[in-house]
Amino acid sequence: MKHTISVLVENHFGVLARVVGLFSARGFNIDSLAVGETHDPTVSRMTIVVHGDDRIVEQIIKQLNKLIDVIKVEDLSQGEIIDRELVLVKVKADTAVRNEVMQIVNTFRAKIVDVNPESLAIEVTGGESKIDAMLELLAPFQILETVRTGLIALARRKALEAPPQYPQQKKDTQKAKTRAGASGKRVNVTK
Amino acid sequence: MKLTGAQILIKCLEKEGVEYVFGLPGGAILPTFDALYDSKLKFILVRHEQGATHMADGYARATGRTGVCLVTSGPGATNTVTGLATAFMDSVPVVCITGQVATHAIGSDAFQEADVVGITRPVTKHNYLVKDVKDLARIVREAFYIAKTGRPGPVLIDFPVDVSRAEMEFEWPENIYIRSYDPSPADSTDLSKAQIEKAAKAIMESKRPCLYVGGGAVVSGAHTEILELVEKTGIPITTTVLGLGVFPETHPSSLRMLGMHGTHYANYSVQNSDLLIAVGARFDDRVTGKIDKFAPHAKIIHADIDPASISKVVKVHYPIIGDIKPILKALNGLVGDLRPQMKDWLAQIEAWKKKHPLKYDQSGDQIRQEYVIEKIGELTKHKAVVTTGVGQHQMWTAQWYGFTKPRSMITSGGLGTMGYGFPSSIGAKLGRPDETVICIDGDGSFQMTLCELATAAYYKVGVKVFIMDNAHHGMVRQWQELFYRRRYSGCELGPSNPNFTKVAEGFGILAIRVEEKGQVIPAIEKALAHEGPVLVHVLVAKEDNVYPMVPAGHALDQVMDMA
Numbered sequence: 001m002k003h004t005i006s007v008l009v010e011n012h013f014g015v016l017a018r019v020v021g022l023f024s025a026r027g028f029n030i031d032s033l034a035v036g037e038t039h040d041p042t043v044s045r046m047t048i049v050v051h052g053d054d055r056i057v058e059q060i061i062k063q064l065n066k067l068i069d070v071i072k073v074e075d076l077s078q079g080e081i082i083d084r085e086l087v088l089v090k091v092k093a094d095t096a097v098r099n100e101v102m103q104i105v106n107t108f109r110a111k112i113v114d115v116n117p118e119s120l121a122i123e124v125t126g127g128e129s130k131i132d133a134m135l136e137l138l139a140p141f142q143i144l145e146t147v148r149t150g151l152i153a154l155a156r157r158k159a160l161e162a163p164p165q166y167p168q169q170k171k172d173t174q175k176a177k178t179r180a181g182a183s184g185k186r187v188n189v190t191k
Numbered sequence: 192m193k194l195t196g197a198q199i200l201i202k203c204l205e206k207e208g209v210e211y212v213f214g215l216p217g218g219a220i221l222p223t224f225d226a227l228y229d230s231k232l233k234f235i236l237v238r239h240e241q242g243a244t245h246m247a248d249g250y251a252r253a254t255g256r257t258g259v260c261l262v263t264s265g266p267g268a269t270n271t272v273t274g275l276a277t278a279f280m281d282s283v284p285v286v287c288i289t290g291q292v293a294t295h296a297i298g299s300d301a302f303q304e305a306d307v308v309g310i311t312r313p314v315t316k317h318n319y320l321v322k323d324v325k326d327l328a329r330i331v332r333e334a335f336y337i338a339k340t341g342r343p344g345p346v347l348i349d350f351p352v353d354v355s356r357a358e359m360e361f362e363w364p365e366n367i368y369i370r371s372y373d374p375s376p377a378d379s380t381d382l383s384k385a386q387i388e389k390a391a392k393a394i395m396e397s398k399r400p401c402l403y404v405g406g407g408a409v410v411s412g413a414h415t416e417i418l419e420l421v422e423k424t425g426i427p428i429t430t431t432v433l434g435l436g437v438f439p440e441t442h443p444s445s446l447r448m449l450g451m452h453g454t455h456y457a458n459y460s461v462q463n464s465d466l467l468i469a470v471g472a473r474f475d476d477r478v479t480g481k482i483d484k485f486a487p488h489a490k491i492i493h494a495d496i497d498p499a500s501i502s503k504v505v506k507v508h509y510p511i512i513g514d515i516k517p518i519l520k521a522l523n524g525l526v527g528d529l530r531p532q533m534k535d536w537l538a539q540i541e542a543w544k545k546k547h548p549l550k551y552d553q554s555g556d557q558i559r560q561e562y563v564i565e566k567i568g569e570l571t572k573h574k575a576v577v578t579t580g581v582g583q584h585q586m587w588t589a590q591w592y593g594f595t596k597p598r599s600m601i602t603s604g605g606l607g608t609m610g611y612g613f614p615s616s617i618g619a620k621l622g623r624p625d626e627t628v629i630c631i632d633g634d635g636s637f638q639m640t641l642c643e644l645a646t647a648a649y650y651k652v653g654v655k656v657f658i659m660d661n662a663h664h665g666m667v668r669q670w671q672e673l674f675y676r677r678r679y680s681g682c683e684l685g686p687s688n689p690n691f692t693k694v695a696e697g698f699g700i701l702a703i704r705v706e707e708k709g710q711v712i713p714a715i716e717k718a719l720a721h722e723g724p725v726l727v728h729v730l731v732a733k734e735d736n737v738y739p740m741v742p743a744g745h746a747l748d749q750v751m752d753m754a
């Protein structure tokens with residue numbers, strides 16, 4: 001089964017390598033991976049799509065949780081999700097078939113982003129099934145190139161609990177009154 | 192007052208209560224060694240950085256405190272990889288500080304540059320590159336905190352030379368806070384309380400329970416709780432190689448070690464149990480044998496601090512996540528005497544014990560390793576700290592020493608690192624100077640790190656090293672005998688082994704050679720009576736096999752034994 005895992009991580013250098021290294025070291029396959037900063041610049045969100053039986057996915061999530069730089073992990077497939085991917089496709093389309101291709105583009109509410117005498121570049125966003133369906137219809141025209149961002153996703157109703165903030169950061173954001181109820185664990189180590 | 196990064200690092204180590212630093216200098220770490228020169232930290236100069244990591248590891252396992260090593264960049268750092276991996280696999284708290292080229296030179300293939308953070312990522316619990324001296328004190332504090340808490344492990348700090356020279360006002364971070372690290376996932380105590388109650392109920396209803404205890408119980412310091420649990424309930428108990436000593440093997444409820452070279456009765460008990468109570472253990476394949484035939488009739492309770500080890504290998508019915516000691520304390524309050532309902536079970540186990548005791552061939556003139564180890568056990572009253580290399584001698588030590596105290600068996604269980612035994616014994620002895628520390632080593636394993644004889648000699652570290660010289664990579668030879676039609680490919684050491692007593696004497700260490708059975712006991716006595724380091728070279732039987740043995744890929748009760 002496919003799982004879409006959302007991972008909030010510290011926005012440090014090397015964190016991506018840790019996460020990716022964990023997958024390769026344990027022989028887990030990544031279907032897609034998308035990473036970007038969140039509205040909190042100290043935190044990045046990775047959306048990782050994997051497939052595997054539940055035991056493997058459970059193990060992946062536990063191992064991710066063990067990484068020190070990982071703040072939160074959630075298997076979004078547990079609930080309803082909004083997921084999107086952006087794909088750029090270059091399709092062979094001379095004047096003879098151009099209209100046909102444009103019709104497909106319109107049907108999927110995709111966009112033509114570049115026109116050449118021999119080809120069209122198309123931008124499409126959507127969930128997996130929409131994108132697959134469109135690529136299937138375009139295939140007979142000969143696809144010259146594709147590039148996909150990888151899936152990004154959010155839970156539909158419930159927000160992932162905001163990560164706890166560092167004291168310094170709290171001061172900075174208090175004015176903006178964000179992040180109420182952030183729960184962190186304070187650790188006092190005294191000898 | 193402004194301090195350099197190097198001075199700050201040393202100050203932080205002092206503040207962390209570090210006693211010993213094991214290491215070896217080089218260009219990129221020279222400012223730090225310069226600061227060390229003024230410090231009251233005790234520095235142990237090793238001959239090879241692998242030795243430094245094993246010493247730090249042995250120190251940590253023997254004392255429960257974090258071991259520290261300090262080495263240079265490039266080759267110094269890459270030499271620590273085996274030691275870090277060893278500590279990582281066995282959850283040992285070690286902080287390793289490696290020099291690094293200057294920050295502006297990183298990535299330029301500078302002299303003695305290596306991507307140490309990249310290389311060690313998979314073999315450390317966490318690692319850091321210090322890019323700014325402002326972060327240094329916090330990083331050191333976090334490193335010690337991460338190494339020691341939760342499931343412990345090694346942490347590496349890569350320390351560029353320019354950062355070690357940069358100056359700033361030193362400020363010790365009293366409190367640290369890592370928002371993304373929660374070392375005690377069980378702090379949601381209500382949950383684990385409910386789980387403990389369920390587990391207690393399962394225990395009270397079981398007819399054929401068996402305790403299976405691993406290194407996690409040693410780390411947690413739960414030996415008294417384990418003893419209480421066993422004495423209260425009467426449940427028989429077996430341990431893994433890393434769990435040895437957490438429960439006295441002299442106790443009637445002890446089944447001794449389980450697994451590939453475990454006792455028949457430990458393995459039979461696990462296989463026939465209706466409830467397996469796993470405590471701080473991780474179902475390693477050397478323990479479980481063929482996994483789909485493992486403990487086929489048992490429901491499984493698994494208490495562990497690492498949520499990721501729950502249901503990783505076998506499906507667990509009653510997971511309890513958290514520190515072992517408080518878990519067992521709570522559990523002990525909920526269970527009672529099971530002996531009446533275990534009557535048949537205990538009788539069965541007694542019968543197995545009678546029918547299949549651990550045994551070895553005592554006839555003949557050859558010196559058997561089992562004999563030597565048994566005698567070492569007796570003459571040290573089963574109370575010494577024992578370290579080993581990897582191979583037959585390691586398994587025989589596990590079988591024949593007779594461990595009675597926690598933190599007394601120090602061995603590379605997870606990675607199986609030959610060469611671990613001797614340097615780790617040095618670390619252990621420095622950590623526990625008042626106790627007898629013995630290294631039982633193979634001729635192969637010992638030669639991997641024997642350069643540390645210089646370290647033992649120079650610092651007068653009174654370890655007693657017994658080299659079980661069977662002229663082979665004995666464990667390899669055993670497998671080749673049993674599974675490769677005696678085609679002894681690359682396992683013979685005899686013709687090229689050095690004269691071990693001469694080697695030791697060359698380093699200025701007392702050496703004793705034992706060629707006959709009658710010399711064994713006097714040699715052990717002499718070694719134990721000697722203050723400083725001793726090497727005892729024992730010429731043991733060349734072609735002897737470790738039994739019982741469950742061949743890899745077989746069920747735990749498919750045991751091979753000697754004829």
Ligand SMILES: Cc1ncc(C[n+]2csc(CCOP(=O)(O)OP(=O)(O)O)c2C)c(N)n1
Pocket residue numbers: 580581582583584585607608609610632633634635636637659661663664665666667
């Ligand atoms: C660093 C390392 N290299 C190779 C091995 C594989 N190996 C496991 S046991 C063994 C033989 C060990 O020989 P020795 O130390 O003489 O011990 P013995 O088995 O003879 O008691 C070898 C080569 C290992 N465990 N570690």
